[in-house]
Amino acid sequence: MLSFDLHKRKLLTVFLLLIFIWSLLGIHWGPELFHTGGMATAGQVFAAMLQPDFSAEIVALGIESSWITLAYATAGMSLALILALLFGILGSGVLASGKRSRTFMKGTFRGILGFMRAIHELVWALFFVASFGLSPFAAVFALAIPYGGILGRIFADMLNDVPDEPIEALRASGASRLQCLLYGYLPAVKASMISYSMYRFECAVRSSAIMSFVGLGGLGYQIQLSLNDLNYHEVWSFMYFLIVLVVLIDGWSTMLRKRISI
């Protein structure tokens, strides 16, 4: 692990510290950074954290919006998986026959994947809402495109990291490119693909919650509404719903990953 020596590391640390200090200089430090009464608001917000509002009405609303959030995330994720498999396999270049066509395929499809994930899902959502209106498909597509990009790139990297020997054995016994993919590459990376997708699923739930910021329903929308009403107790009860949802999925994915890796 320690392949770069101490001297270089000290230089790097000093350099990173200097950059951090430069970034701090970008602010005019002083009391005018706060709103008047900002601290009092902060106190109220954190006091409300300990006493969330769990009346029957809010709980029903919370469960409903949690389901909307989860549904958008799952639908988006299933679409993202299809996109990622398609572009990931094409972008890894394992299907190409010659050297030149391989570089060409890698370049094109990795470029597409890079573009898909360079733009944040909320920006995609804004675009879709601007052109299609407030349809649930706007949320699903806005999730599917950047997540397809991220997953696709990781899938492509995984496929490229598969050791050559088993593939060459398959080739020698007369398998075609497609058969190599189905019986050589995919079984080798299946476990890591599943565990990475599970990890991303958790992120997708969070993203789907903030997706509602542009007006699509869900937990984030409720949080925003309650914040606009300055009802911090309600804000925290929806937050707790979100936390429970994320923790549940996190626990599930950890359990699944442990089983797979054995």
Next chain:
Amino acid sequence: MRKPKFTFLTFSVYVFLFLIAASWYFVVGVEKASLIELFSRENLQYAGKFFKGLVGVGEEKIAFLSKDSWSEAIKLTVETLQMSIMAIGFSTVVMFLTVLPAARNVADGTLTLSKKWYSFLLFGLIRISYIFSRAIPELVWAMIVIFIFKPGILPGAIALALHNFGILGKLCAEVIEDTDSRPIRNLASAGAGRMQILLYGVLPSVLPQFLTYILYRWEVIMRTTIVVGFVGAGGLGQQFKLSMSFFHYTEITLLLVCYIVLVLIADFLSERSRYFVK
């Protein structure tokens, strides 16, 4: 022993298939979303107008051809860069302060050979704070922080740091849990204090891994700066939202170009330095 593994996996697969089916049913059946309606003539017209606006067809002032808007955009880009560095700096500082008691092998005393009555309490408290910070998206943190601070890059950086210190803390605590405990136990038995253990025992062996995670999170933060900007936390995102509300479509294109360039630079730098650390 093979059987339970099999059942949990198949169970998960069934749950997944059910979830996917249910969510698509919900999206298409309950919410009455239809693809055909999505591509109706009216919608296509709106979409066409929007994309024409983006490239500047029929606009009076084309932002990406004027010098003033470029200099304005570059100023915002630098601000955004500062915001992202500040955010990762804050979260790194908080992570370093909390990561040692948050590692399981420190809490139960196998690493430092000393067990205090409060170490499990501390472990639990810090882990709960990590879960809190991780589970709440940065946008929601930003909405709350903006109540306290005036709009600018500081609230944005704080919101991003609040979300990311939990993730960084969890990742780095896992690194400490996986680290080789023998040299550190040696230090502890030679009488080193908490700070000395951190500086001479833990840090040297985990720093490369920490650096990889920090850079990876910086890359992600770069991508999310635009989002916290939407609620008024400064940088490119704030201007983006304003231009969107004023229908200044060519400005959106300009800001997007700056944003994508920033993201690509962050991607490239973090990839390079990861290679360097390896």
